[in-house]
Amino acid sequence: MYSLIGGCACGAVRYSVSAEPGFSFHCQCRQCQRASGTGHASLLVVPKDAMSIEGEVKYFAQTADDGATISRGFCPNCGSPVLGKSTGFPEVLLITAASLDDPTQFKPQKVVFSASRQPWDYVDPTLPVS
């Protein structure tokens, strides 16, 4: 029984998650801005053990501000950002909200790294910010 299913734009990467969506947030750090091409990344945390992935995912690794290695997973065919992982939180994976087949399943709870927010990037002003 899967609660979340999704994939990339071309369909080469598909995933399913057999757990309820965990912490969900917008990240306005500069790395997420560059990787998403816009003001923030919208991400859901899911348990690694609950996720199955089909297709090749290419990872690009960077050192995050907290010193952990963050890897962004994307489809090598169409380039869509799909997954993320951090050595700081090895038991979870991140899913990009818009990769969900039903993106309304994304219920953001917080905005993080708002210090690097862009003046044109508006998110729900009622969300807590850090």
Ligand SMILES: [Zn+2]
């Ligand atoms: Zn693709």
Ligand SMILES: [Zn+2]
């Ligand atoms: Zn970020």
